[in-house]
Amino acid sequence: MTTVVQSPAVLADREERAAKSLFSLAVRTFLENRLAVACAAMLALIALFSFVGPLLYHTNQVSANLLLENRPPSWAHPLGTNPNGQDELGSLMVGGQSTLEVGLAVGVLATLFGLAWGLVAGYFGGIVDAVLMRVVDALLSIPFLFFVVLLASFVTPTLWLIILVITAVSWLSTARLVRGETLSLRTRDYVKAAEGYGSSRPRIMGRHITPNLLGVVVVNGTLKVADAILIFASISFLGLGVPPPATNWGQILTDGVNNLFDGYWWQLWPAAVLIVLAVLAVSVLGDALRDVVEKRLQYR
DSSP states (O other), X not given: OOOOOOOHHHHHXXXXXXXXXXXXXHHHHHHHXXXXXHHHHHHXXXXXXXXXXXXHSOOOOSSOOGGGXXXXXXXXXXXXXXXXXXXXXXXXXXXXXXXXXXXXXXXXXXXXXXXXXXXXXXXXXXXXXXXXXXXXXXXXXXOHHHHHHHHHTXXXXXXXXXXXXXXXXXXXXXXXXXXXXXXXXXXXXXXXXXXXXXXXXXXXXXXXXXXXXXXXXXXXXXXXXXXXXXXXXXXXXXXXXXXXXXXXXXXXXHHHHXXXXXXXXXXXXXXHHHHHHHHHHHHHHHHHHHHHHHHHHHXX
């Protein structure tokens, strides 16, 4: 019986075709979810509104003009003006930039850090697991709002400081989730077989465990983006965000609530609707991406 040894070029071509097939499967699975496609389009429109809009619709969002304060919607100002006399539509565009930046940055940082922490704790177990998870439990016991108020009393909040603060509390639940999944995966036959063949621990964690965590991690990461948007809006609503002239949707909500009973509805509802749409779109995308990843893993 003869054994056919395939050349590296043939093997590389086969792997490339398999990768293209899996990519096509992923795209087809995503496109079959019409709600996810609609939410992706909605999120793209919100991003264009926030980052491309100010390039086409020029407004002054730095200095105040009290002669134009609280003007109702008109041809000159489609969504009226705010208490500083600034165009409300322009404020929503500029405010969306920092809101989306915080959400995306926190989602990525919290997911990566929580994945690494939970993976190490779950795979090594024993004293390593006990120490790492006690750190997580200790940090979870600190009230987030108290931490933000204490920090704001010492330093002036900046966008990156807020990103780091929200990340500091967002990765904890990801770490616990990943740790629980890793405890289950490390007992699987393919992991035991890799250990028996002498594979190193970093290779086992990176090659055999992490890919099977992607479904959970992707969904959790997208939810972290949605949570970060809500948290950022909340602390800005309470006056603990980046100080003026910087703005975001949470700060715009504060002005709207303060003037709600004066009939200035344009200062409240547009920002509230944008926050709800952004959070809803990200959450639905998370569920759709989970389906895509799980179907890819079935054909690995």
